[in-house]
Amino acid sequence: MAKAPIPGRVKTRLRPAFTDDEASELAAAALTDTVAAAFRCTDRVVVALERWGSRAVPAEIGDAAVIDQQGGGLGERLDNALARQWEVSPGRQLVIGMDTPQVTPELLLAVADLAEHPPECGIGLASDGGFWALAFAGPPVPVLSKVPMSRPETGALTVSALRSAGCQVREGPQLADVDDATAAARVASIAPATVFARTYCEIVARRS
Numbered sequence: 001m002a003k004a005p006i007p008g009r010v011k012t013r014l015r016p017a018f019t020d021d022e023a024s025e026l027a028a029a030a031l032t033d034t035v036a037a038a039f040r041c042t043d044r045v046v047v048a049l050e051r052w053g054s055r056a057v058p059a060e061i062g063d064a065a066v067i068d069q070q071g072g073g074l075g076e077r078l079d080n081a082l083a084r085q086w087e088v089s090p091g092r093q094l095v096i097g098m099d100t101p102q103v104t105p106e107l108l109l110a111v112a113d114l115a116e117h118p119p120e121c122g123i124g125l126a127s128d129g130g131f132w133a134l135a136f137a138g139p140p141v142p143v144l145s146k147v148p149m150s151r152p153e154t155g156a157l158t159v160s161a162l163r164s165a166g167c168q169v170r171e172g173p174q175l176a177d178v179d180d181a182t183a184a185a186r187v188a189s190i191a192p193a194t195v196f197a198r199t200y201c202e203i204v205a206r207r208s
Contacts, residue, residue: 001069001078002031002098004051004058017181022203029199030178032060033101036195039063040105041112044089048081075144082140094122094135099177101196102187103132107173111135114170121167125155127176134158141165 011023114122118138129152143161188200
């Protein structure tokens with residue numbers, strides 16, 4: 001699940017520490033790192049893209065297939081994207097956002113491997129209370145549209161909703177989302193080999 005890195009429309013919580021253009025650069029870098037990690041796990045990567053009317057596909061997506069996000073809130077768009085991909089390619093699925101550029105193939109597989117047989121699900125909770133990855137062993141269960149997103153309790157509510165729907169939820173590694181300037185600095189420091197970290201350092205260097 002990704003947003004096109006359009007200045008003023010992505011990573012707005014990085015302001016005022018970063019300008020809209022700088023936040024867009026960081027978003028593009030995070031998208032690049034995330035797609036690259038996914039391609040090291042599988043040859044089928046699908047980006048559900050929110051483009052705000054622009055038909056241009058960001059270069060950062062590379063060779064990934066692209067579909068448009070459909071629906072209103074984030075939860076509904078997540079449910080729709082998962083359901084559409086199940087129709088196209090039934091099998092184990094893992095969905096991830098673009099807020100954890102420090103992600104590695106090993107971390108992705110750690111969550112995916114928690115969902116081996118239906119009705120098992122794997123979830124990677126985020127340190128801000130949300131979740132950074134969600135895996136289904138069988139058909140995705142459409143509960144996300146009923147879960148309030150972008151709240152401190154989103155992760156816990158997602159786990160509860162999945163269990164209420166009959167899923168066996170297993171929790172994987174926790175990661176920190178790049179939600180604000182402090183988190184951006186922390187992620188850049190712990191994952192120095194990423195495009196995100198390099199972009200962050202370049203932005204800081206331009207100011208000195």
